[in-house]
Amino acid sequence: MEISLDLLLPRDAASVPATRRLLDAALTALGVEDHIRDDIEMMLTEACTNVIEHAEHGADYTVRVTIHDRRCVIKVIDSGAGFDAERVPRPEPSAEHGRGLLIMRSLADDVRFRSFPEDGALVSLEKRLTYGEDSLGGLLTADSPVPVMAGADPDQEAFAGRMFEMARAGETGRLVAYVEAGVPVNLCNDRGDTLLMLAAYHGHPQTVRALAARGADPERANDKGQRPLAGAVFKKEADVVRALLDAGADPRAGSPSAADTARMFGDTEFLAWFDDAAPPSA
Secondary structure, three states: OEEEEEEEEEOOOOHHHHHHHHHHHHHHHHOEOHHHHHHHHHHHHHHHHHHHHHOOOOOEEEEEEEEEOOEEEEEEEEOOOOOOHHHOOOOOOOOOOOOHHHHHHHHOOEEEEEEOOOOOEEEEEEEEOOEOOOOHHHHHOOOOOOOOOOOOOHHHHHHHHHHHHHHHHOOHHHHHHHHHOOOOOOOEOOOOOEHHHHHHHOOOHHHHHHHHHOOOOOOOOOOOOOOHHHHHHHOOOHHHHHHHHHOOOOOOOEOOEHHHHHHHHOOHHHHHHHHHOOOOOO
């Protein structure tokens, strides 16, 4: 089971309750237990409020949520100047403000911060999900493996790291065996790069085709908004480009899109392929 929400929101306080209600509706429908939903609501509120109050630049921000079986990942991405979370002083116990990072760290199973120079910052929050008896989520995840939580267990994190290395190296057979055994096909690292993204960027068309055939999403962007097809065009990996087009990747999606990237570098062959690729139906 996988549910994804990708929201581009104005930097306005009204966006916070709207986002909270959307996510809570999904969690409620799945039957996530009340105390877990309460924690997620508070985490999301603090992350969004932090962006609205402190991001100095940019008129909008992105909230990206992935619910995969018993794991919820929330990424809040702004377009401000970024910050160093380790240098933020811890507030006094009686302080009314400045407690957002402390709250997020106390409620989430894992919290990660990334700052992109002159291009904003990202807060990534992970939470294990538990479902009520006879709930939809419980039924859908009854046979699913225990999720790999970044930062939760060094052995699990090392295991996930090996999956990413297999994707980079194009070890198709081994990687497919793990996916078929239960590893999420859209598993992503702390930068939002999926297995398919890494295989595409490192020039492994067979691995790309094998992952796509097992449900990997060719349109999933990483945390900087980069998509596999645009990366393959940038690296001039023609066989990977063809594999992604065959998997349904849209050359016009994203910013810059694969078509934009091809025009930038004068790749007329890729542009001809993209002209032949039918745009997605409305």
